[in-house]
Amino acid sequence: MEIVAEGLHEHYDPTLYGTLSAAWPEGFLVAADEVDRPIGFLLGVNQTPGEGRVLMFAVGRTARRRGVGTMLMETFLERCRRRGLRRATLEVRVSNATAIRLYARFRFSVVDLLRGYYSDGENGYQMARDIGEGVERPLRQR
Numbered sequence: 001m002e003i004v005a006e007g008l009h010e011h012y013d014p015t016l017y018g019t020l021s022a023a024w025p026e027g028f029l030v031a032a033d034e035v036d037r038p039i040g041f042l043l044g045v046n047q048t049p050g051e052g053r054v055l056m057f058a059v060g061r062t063a064r065r066r067g068v069g070t071m072l073m074e075t076f077l078e079r080c081r082r083r084g085l086r087r088a089t090l091e092v093r094v095s096n097a098t099a100i101r102l103y104a105r106f107r108f109s110v111v112d113l114l115r116g117y118y119s120d121g122e123n124g125y126q127m128a129r130d131i132g133e134g135v136e137r138p139l140r141q142r
């Protein structure tokens with residue numbers, strides 16, 4: 001919840017996480033440090049047949065830029081593949097260049113512009129990609 005407050009500026013009822021992940025617990029990934037403290041997470045759901053959707057994704061500020069987000073996304077896509085899902089989707093603020101770069105490295109592309117999607121009125125992009133047969137690694141950075 002601290003990571004959600006710090007990274008996503010949201011406060012949700014604690015029961016929400018269990019409710020959202022009940023149908024597919026393996027879609028809720030938590031990265032931990034060497035003493036088992038959570039440092040980042042990705043909450044993915046499978047509410048639409050064949051589709052995995054990233055609902056929340058954040059890494060604590062002090063743990064960023066060390067590959068934790070990349071590891072979470074790689075693992076999430078692998079779990080989508082193992083579940084037989086064909087497509088992965090997510091939404092992101094148009095201003096969130098860091099996250100958009102990460103998603104582009106994982107071959108997500110913009111499929112829709114969501115006008116006024118966020119509560120402060122900012123537009124969002126919907127991004128999506130197909131889930132292939134093999135385990136796919138992120139593209140190298142230029």
Ligand SMILES: CC(C)(COP(=O)(O)OP(=O)(O)OC[C@H]1O[C@@H](n2cnc3c(N)ncnc32)[C@H](O)[C@@H]1OP(=O)(O)O)[C@@H](O)C(=O)NCCC(=O)NCCS
Pocket residue numbers: 007008040057058059060063064065066067068069070071091092093096098099101102141
């Ligand atoms: C988006 C987010 C989850 C990425 O998490 P992260 O753990 O920092 O991700 P990574 O470390 O895998 O990659 C981030 C950057 O660090 C770089 N990096 C990764 N490992 C590195 C290392 N060992 N040394 C130097 N840089 C490194 C990556 O190349 C990437 O660079 P770029 O921003 O120039 O493209 C994180 O920035 C975050 O929580 N942001 C706030 C919440 C948010 O925006 N969530 C997404 C909502 S849609």
